[in-house]
Amino acid sequence: MRIGLLTGGGDCPGLNAAIRAVVKHALGEYGHTVIGFRNGWKGVASGDLQPMSRDDIRGVLDSGGTLLGTARFHPHRQEGGLEAVHATLEAERIEALICIGGDGTLHAASKVAESGVKVVAIPKTIDNDVAGTDRSIGFETAVHIATEAIDRIHTTAESHNRVMVIELMGREAGWIAVQAGIAGGAEVVLTPEQPFDIDRITAYLRHRHRAHANFSIVVVAEGAVPAANTSMEWQTKYGDFGEIVAGAVGEKVAAEIATRTGFDTRVTVLGHVQRGGTPLPSDRILGSRFGVAAVDAISTGHSEVMTALHGEDVVLVPLAEVAGKSKPVPQDLIRVASALA
Numbered sequence: 404m405r406i407g408l409l410t411g412g413g414d415c416p417g418l419n420a421a422i423r424a425v426v427k428h429a430l431g432e433y434g435h436t437v438i439g440f441r442n443g444w445k446g447v448a449s450g451d452l453q454p455m456s457r458d459d460i461r462g463v464l465d466s467g468g469t470l471l472g473t474a475r476f477h478p479h480r481q482e483g484g485l486e487a488v489h490a491t492l493e494a495e496r497i498e499a500l501i502c503i504g505g506d507g508t509l510h511a512a513s514k515v516a517e518s519g520v521k522v523v524a525i526p527k528t529i530d531n532d533v534a535g536t537d538r539s540i541g542f543e544t545a546v547h548i549a550t551e552a553i554d555r556i557h558t559t560a561e562s563h564n565r566v567m568v569i570e571l572m573g574r575e576a577g578w579i580a581v582q583a584g585i586a587g588g589a590e591v592v593l594t595p596e597q598p599f600d601i602d603r604i605t606a607y608l609r610h611r612h613r614a615h616a617n618f619s620i621v622v623v624a625e626g627a628v629p630a631a632n633t634s635m636e637w638q639t640k641y642g643d644f645g646e647i648v649a650g651a652v653g654e655k656v657a658a659e660i661a662t663r664t665g666f667d668t669r670v671t672v673l674g675h676v677q678r679g680g681t682p683l684p685s686d687r688i689l690g691s692r693f694g695v696a697a698v699d700a701i702s703t704g705h706s707e708v709m710t711a712l713h714g715e716d717v718v719l720v721p722l723a724e725v726a727g728k729s730k731p732v733p734q735d736l737i738r739v740a741s742a743l744a
């Protein structure tokens with residue numbers, strides 16, 4: 404069988420472990436041929452490809468990024484995009500695709516599957532917001548990096564008696580902010596799931612500094628938004644909160660805390676540091692498990708499914724049920740973050 408393989412959307416640690424697992428298992432167990440597409444769906448549409456051998460995956464298990472390259476490209480949104488995908492697959496006699504990606508790539512995968520191509524998807528995103536799976540490849544490493552950053556910023560906060568605002572990734576969901584916030588002992592964690600009230604935050608910080616502390620850590624997910632009752636005032640003062648721009652909400656929150664409290668306040672926007680570098684063992688293991696499961700799924704006739712982690716088990720879920728949906732942080736986890744503030 405000839406299988407196409409691609410990684411799409413933002414890169415993350417653990418992708419190469421998944422690629423390695425797909426190639427090793429497909430070649431070793433089933434004698435399939437694996438064709439790697441460069442730069443996600445863009446490579447499928449343009450026929451930019453490379454046959455994958457064991458040499459291509461040697462020594463990649465502990466490396467960050469994706470050896471296949473990636474792009475934010477959605478064939479179903481391009482004029483003639485789906486036709487171009489079909490033309491490449493026919494020319495290369497590819498019978499099935501394994502697509503490793505986050506919400507955008509999986510949405511494209513479901514559209515390509517609807518158009519008659521056999522597709523198995525693997526969820527990855529540091530944001531952990533892909534529906535239908537407990538974990539996505541890359542998330543645990545991102546939480547680890549973000550927690551380490553909070554730990555390091557803590558020392559400056561304490562030494563200088565400052566409020567330190569740390570903006571973390573997470574447009575649709577605040578998984579990294581909540582988990583790194585809990586692990587790093589943040590005083591305030593702001594997420595897209597729970598619109599925030601700047602009056603309450605600044606009142607709380609003033610009370611905390613008066614009562615027993617001389618510093619505070621405020622973690623903000625980049626998709627955090629003010630509650631409706633405060634948004635008008637904010638929008639007038641700082642501009643629109645609608646469009647998510649890296650650093651924007653962190654800067655606004657820090658500026659308002661400084662103005663209202665008079666506390667010395669600084670902001671750190673962690674950005675793409677969260678997506679880079681060596682994957683934790685847990686992401687290498689998850690990538691390996693998903694890679695093997697995807698090859699098994701294709702080889703046993705499955706299509707339009709996504710590998711998923713349910714508790715300790717890797718299972719298959721229907722792609723149509725998860726593509727295009729987000730997975731918000733559950734309230735009980737958000738409650739832990741606020742209970743410990």
Ligand code: F6P
Pocket residue numbers: 412413414475505528529530572573574625678
């Ligand atoms: O991959 C998801 C993500 O990391 C988001 O959290 C973030 O907003 C976005 O990617 C940044 O994307 P880009 O690298 O294209 O700026």
